[in-house]
Amino acid sequence: MENYISREIQSTCIARLKTNMITAIIGARQVGKTTLIMKLKEIISESGIVCKERIFYYSFDDPMLRAELSLDFKFIEKEIERTLGRSITKLKKPILLIIDEAQKLPEIFDWIKMIYDNSNNNLKIILSGSSSPGIKKKSTESLAGRISFLKLYPFTIRELIQNLTNTSLPKPLWNCLPKKRIIDFLLSRQAILYKHKSNLDKLLERILIEGSLPGVYTAKSIDEKYLRLSSMVSTYLERDIRLSAEIGNLNDYSNLLKILSFEVGSILNLNKLSLDLGIAYNTVKKYISTLQDTFILNPLSPLFRRARKRFVKSNKMYFFDVGVANFLSKRTEKEHIRGKCGFIFENILIKSFESENENCPLPKAKYFWRDYEGHEIDFVFGNDFKHIIPVEIYFGRNFPKEKMRNFYTFFREFKESRYGILIYQGDVKEERVSGKSVYLIPWWLWL
Numbered sequence: 001m002e003n004y005i006s007r008e009i010q011s012t013c014i015a016r017l018k019t020n021m022i023t024a025i026i027g028a029r030q031v032g033k034t035t036l037i038m039k040l041k042e043i044i045s046e047s048g049i050v051c052k053e054r055i056f057y058y059s060f061d062d063p064m065l066r067a068e069l070s071l072d073f074k075f076i077e078k079e080i081e082r083t084l085g086r087s088i089t090k091l092k093k094p095i096l097l098i099i100d101e102a103q104k105l106p107e108i109f110d111w112i113k114m115i116y117d118n119s120n121n122n123l124k125i126i127l128s129g130s131s132s133p134g135i136k137k138k139s140t141e142s143l144a145g146r147i148s149f150l151k152l153y154p155f156t157i158r159e160l161i162q163n164l165t166n167t168s169l170p171k172p173l174w175n176c177l178p179k180k181r182i183i184d185f186l187l188s189r190q191a192i193l194y195k196h197k198s199n200l201d202k203l204l205e206r207i208l209i210e211g212s213l214p215g216v217y218t219a220k221s222i223d224e225k226y227l228r229l230s231s232m233v234s235t236y237l238e239r240d241i242r243l244s245a246e247i248g249n250l251n252d253y254s255n256l257l258k259i260l261s262f263e264v265g266s267i268l269n270l271n272k273l274s275l276d277l278g279i280a281y282n283t284v285k286k287y288i289s290t291l292q293d294t295f296i297l298n299p300l301s302p303l304f305r306r307a308r309k310r311f312v313k314s315n316k317m318y319f320f321d322v323g324v325a326n327f328l329s330k331r332t333e334k335e336h337i338r339g340k341c342g343f344i345f346e347n348i349l350i351k352s353f354e355s356e357n358e359n360c361p362l363p364k365a366k367y368f369w370r371d372y373e374g375h376e377i378d379f380v381f382g383n384d385f386k387h388i389i390p391v392e393i394y395f396g397r398n399f400p401k402e403k404m405r406n407f408y409t410f411f412r413e414f415k416e417s418r419y420g421i422l423i424y425q426g427d428v429k430e431e432r433v434s435g436k437s438v439y440l441i442p443w444w445l446w447l
Contacts, residue, residue: 027152028295091122103129153355155212211323261328265343303367375409
């Protein structure tokens with residue numbers, strides 16, 4: 001596949017396919033689900049998992065196909081059986097059935113359950129969809145215990161760096177930090193990409209404005225990039241999501257989107273949004289829920305342990321792609337993002353973490369932390385309080401005093417936390433705060 005940028009999720013998809021569970025790839029529109037599926041077809045046939053002639057692809061974006069299925073529920077089954085010359089229930093060799101945009105015909109899930117249960121493990125199935133409720137609700141009802149989900153996001157920092165530098169990177173840093181000699185480990189990892197530092201800085205400048213939606217990132221001109229972003233907003237955000245969620249007032253919904261695009265990385269205050277927009281609290285809550293269900297907004301919850309009244313209770317909200325957020329708020333030039341670079345930078349790094357973490361068999365818990373005096377840690381991850389790691393994200397090249405104070409306060413509250421991380425634009429360093437190490441790492445080393 002020409003000019004294809006490899007996705008980290010590919011190997012996970014293949015591994016899931018070998019378990020004989022149904023694999024559902026979900027994510028917002030235009031994140032590359034169909035392109036990924038076409039690449040998987042190539043990989044699967046070339047590796048011999050399923051031969052090319054036994055791979056069947058159907059897209060429910062096709063209204064003619066949906067019409068055929070509305071007339072004959074078993075249309076796909078009959079077509080496959082005509083090609084194979086035998087019943088699906090009597091397969092002796094594996095076949096692969098791929099259904100793209102499965103949420104557009106949710107009735108199909110009952111049929112999928114039936115043929116899957118009768119196929120003697122020779123039927124492999126990949127589904128894709130851009131609506132979380134559309135697939136998850138029906139799969140819970142029909143495919144419980146038979147389906148596993150993988151989330152696809154826009155290009156991650158890791159994917160873009162590997163493509164830019166033609167370098168195969170080791171495991172993500174956050175997933176392989178050693179228990180000892182951490183600074184030596186970080187310096188050795190930094191050496192892998194350090195010669196590309198100038199190009200990496202240019203990459204950051206680019207994605208801070210245009211984001212990393214595949215169609216936008218690979219577009220050949222500025223005009224094409226903005227056309228794709230405009231199409232994303234008008235067709236997916238304003239039409240598809242609005243219709244699927246029965247959102248009544250387009251102006252209220254559009255205004256909410258624009259306000260949220262200005263508040264990237266901020267703590268969500270539903271009461272304030274309701275007052276600012278002049279619409280009911282429950283309506284705002286419904287719209288936010290819809291945007292989460294359709295992958296546009298992603299929440300980050302606060303970390304609690306005790307004395308809850310001391311801590312904020314609202315989530316932070318991040319956009320699935322900063323390019324879309326910038327387009328909504330008219331931040332289309334470098335000078336337009338001055339004053340917002342820190343939040344946009346934070347959004348990019350946290351979303352790249354999520355895209356890797358969400359598809360792990362045992363994903364790490366993730367939070368932000370803030371106390372009653374306003375000390376805040378941008379990001380905290382780990383599996384329990386004994387192993388949580390505070391992470392500050394700073395769009396600069398030094399270790400500012402306010403970030404040092406945040407670590408000091410966090411370490412005082414969570415004494416069991418062994419060290420912290422500051423992600424910034426400088427080089428690897430080690431600083432000491434309250435007798436504990438804070439490792440300063442360049443943004444491109446994080447993933």
